Amino acid sequence: MSDEEEDIILSELSDDELVLQMHDDLYDGLKDEITEGVNILLGRGWMPYDVLTKALVEGMRIVGIDFRDGILFVPEVLLAANAMKAGMSILKPLLAETGAPRLGKMVIGTVKGDIHDIGKNLVGMMMEGAGFEVVDLGINNAVESYIEALEKEDATILGMSALLTTTMPYMKVVIDTLVEKGMRDDYIVLVGGAPLNEEFGKAIGADAYCRDAAVAVETAKEWSARKHNQTA
Numbered sequence: 696m697s698d699e700e701e702d703i704i705l706s707e708l709s710d711d712e713l714v715l716q717m718h719d720d721l722y723d724g725l726k727d728e729i730t731e732g733v734n735i736l737l738g739r740g741w742m743p744y745d746v747l748t749k750a751l752v753e754g755m756r757i758v759g760i761d762f763r764d765g766i767l768f769v770p771e772v773l774l775a776a777n778a779m780k781a782g783m784s785i786l787k788p789l790l791a792e793t794g795a796p797r798l799g800k801m802v803i804g805t806v807k808g809d810i811h812d813i814g815k816n817l818v819g820m821m822m823e824g825a826g827f828e829v830v831d832l833g834i835n836n837a838v839e840s841y842i843e844a845l846e847k848e849d850a851t852i853l854g855m856s857a858l859l860t861t862t863m864p865y866m867k868v869v870i871d872t873l874v875e876k877g878m879r880d881d882y883i884v885l886v887g888g889a890p891l892n893e894e895f896g897k898a899i900g901a902d903a904y905c906r907d908a909a910v911a912v913e914t915a916k917e918w919s920a921r922k923h924n925q926t927a
């Protein structure tokens with residue numbers, strides 16, 4: 696860290712400057728600074744969702760570009776991911792603080808072969824905040840783990856995340872297995888992750904592709920209401 700950087704006092708920056716500084720700090724994997732930045736923005740009356748999207752998710756998007764272009768490597772990206780998680784852990788209870796009635800239960804996990812979990816964690820947080828119960832299976836889930844959890848938890852929604860073009864086809868394996876077992880219609884199946892798109896979601900037989908966490912919440916609400924009306 697340069698002397699100039701050491702001299703920066705986060706609390707003295709304007710909102711815009713602080714958000715840009717947080718993008719830099721996330722890039723540099725500075726967990727304590729991210730924690731401080733999140734707390735400052737919240738203290739200034741920012742909505743938790745805005746802190747999440749404008750300071751953290753946007754910062755991670757920049758990290759992703761330089762990772763793709765070979766400017767950042769795995770260890771650096773891991774540090775950035777850790778810093779992001781520290782910020783998210785402060786926001787999680789705030790996003791979940793709606794006191795809304797339970798709308799349904801979602802089992803969510805990253806698919807087999809894939810260890811990316813930041814986006815999936817975000818979706819889980821936002822779903823909880825919107826009033827859904829969430830059972831998070833973590834990363835690297837084989838079809839058996841999804842099916843066992845769906846049955847055990849009596850869930851209504853299955854959420855799958857994949858960040859690699861090599862792991863996204865595994866979502867179809869899971870959906871095909873649900874079909875084979877005659878279980879497919881028992882659940883709303885939502886999929887997401889950076890390399891997916893609407894067309895892919897349709898092609899593998901998911902109910903919907905969700906571009907981001909906010910869309911996941913809206914889609915889950917919409918499909919839950921639809922299913923509820925059908926049952927009624």
Ligand code: B1M
Binds near residue numbers: 803810860861
């Ligand atoms: Co990885 N990685 N990575 N990585 N990584 C990507 C995905 C990549 C696009 C980077 C790049 O090249 N630009 C690239 C994939 C290329 C491809 O497949 N075509 C890549 C690669 C290649 C790899 C490795 C193979 C690198 C290597 O080892 N050589 C390796 C794979 C390991 C494995 O999984 N087997 C690897 C490893 C890692 C780290 C461990 C270093 C770290 C993960 C840490 C962690 O997650 N705990 C990492 C990271 C951080 C990234 C990038 C930089 C950031 C991902 C992220 O967290 N984004 C990523 C580049 C990028 O995506 N721009 C990259 C922020 C997050 C909020 O967004 O996850 O998209 P996202 O989630 C969004 C939506 O997609 C959606 O909502 C979320 C919130 O709005 N969504 C859902 C996601 N899941 C959903 C589920 C739903 C609904 C919506 O269910 C209902």
